[in-house]
Amino acid sequence: MTHADPPPRSFGQALIEAFGLRKSYGENEVLRGIDLQIRQGEVVALLGPSGSGKSTLLRCINHLEGLDGGAVLVGGTAIGYSERGDELVERRVAQQRVDAGVGMVFQQFNLFHHLTARENVAAPLRWVHGWSREDADARADELLAQVGMAHRADALPRHMSGGQQQRVGIARALASNPKVLLLDEPTSALDPELVAEVLGVIQNLARQGGLTMIIATHQLRFAREVADRVVFMAGGVVVEQGTAEQVIGDPQVEATRRFVRAMDSAEV
Numbered sequence: 001m002t003h004a005d006p007p008p009r010s011f012g013q014a015l016i017e018a019f020g021l022r023k024s025y026g027e028n029e030v031l032r033g034i035d036l037q038i039r040q041g042e043v044v045a046l047l048g049p050s051g052s053g054k055s056t057l058l059r060c061i062n063h064l065e066g067l068d069g070g071a072v073l074v075g076g077t078a079i080g081y082s083e084r085g086d087e088l089v090e091r092r093v094a095q096q097r098v099d100a101g102v103g104m105v106f107q108q109f110n111l112f113h114h115l116t117a118r119e120n121v122a123a124p125l126r127w128v129h130g131w132s133r134e135d136a137d138a139r140a141d142e143l144l145a146q147v148g149m150a151h152r153a154d155a156l157p158r159h160m161s162g163g164q165q166q167r168v169g170i171a172r173a174l175a176s177n178p179k180v181l182l183l184d185e186p187t188s189a190l191d192p193e194l195v196a197e198v199l200g201v202i203q204n205l206a207r208q209g210g211l212t213m214i215i216a217t218h219q220l221r222f223a224r225e226v227a228d229r230v231v232f233m234a235g236g237v238v239v240e241q242g243t244a245e246q247v248i249g250d251p252q253v254e255a256t257r258r259f260v261r262a263m264d265s266a267e268v
């Protein structure tokens, strides 16, 4: 270790545990038995070719999808799942997600189009936590400042760049003070010149420590700089995992080698 290296980070106990996780869409078996344990405070980059099941895994961890086999526990608890359409059940599941401490950032931002940035961030505090408008707005302003969006608090999504919308998406995911933040390819819908501002916000969150994060991404450089652990998926299973140095720097499996070569040449 040189004097420039940060001190090694230490982690708490397992916060997210997946056992034999299976998920199919019709005949398409997308997750074929995922076993994964993620410790409190870990920042994990989830890599893998397109279609390998990264988004599906995150959605299963957050129980936005029902499981076909196995189990996912967050903080030792299994979150329920509701078919869309039953508002009461959906509200209960949303509450369970909040109780379990899971927040999610989506590829397509998923902001409410008719609400301002402040209202988007305040919404979960008012609707799920029952905060007053005044308190929720004050907290929303703090969170918007944290992602460098204080100056756009009154703007509607359609008047923001994609990078700005995603930063609001991150602030909204943080509003419930989650223990776990799941980020589903948070920069893949962005124009290339907007990627860095969003990665910068995520990097700051990761460096602050304390928050357990799983980021599905194709950004190898980002994974190298930010992730404590890289998990590489292919064909619906975890084929390799370890530090970025191990998995990206010295991949042991042909699927990983092929992916790293392709991504490395795309990044230069």
Ligand SMILES: Nc1ncnc2c1ncn2[C@@H]1O[C@H](COP(=O)(O)OP(=O)(O)OP(=O)(O)O)[C@@H](O)[C@H]1O
Pocket (backbone or CB within 6 Å): 025, 028, 030, 048, 049, 050, 051, 052, 053, 054, 055, 056, 057, 185, 216
């Ligand atoms: N709601 C759905 N209905 C049917 N098939 C789906 C659904 N969601 C995902 N799939 C299929 O599951 C497979 C895995 O998709 P998933 O989005 O999890 O992969 P990914 O690794 O995140 O890919 P990418 O990097 O392109 O986002 C793909 O074949 C996809 O077509």
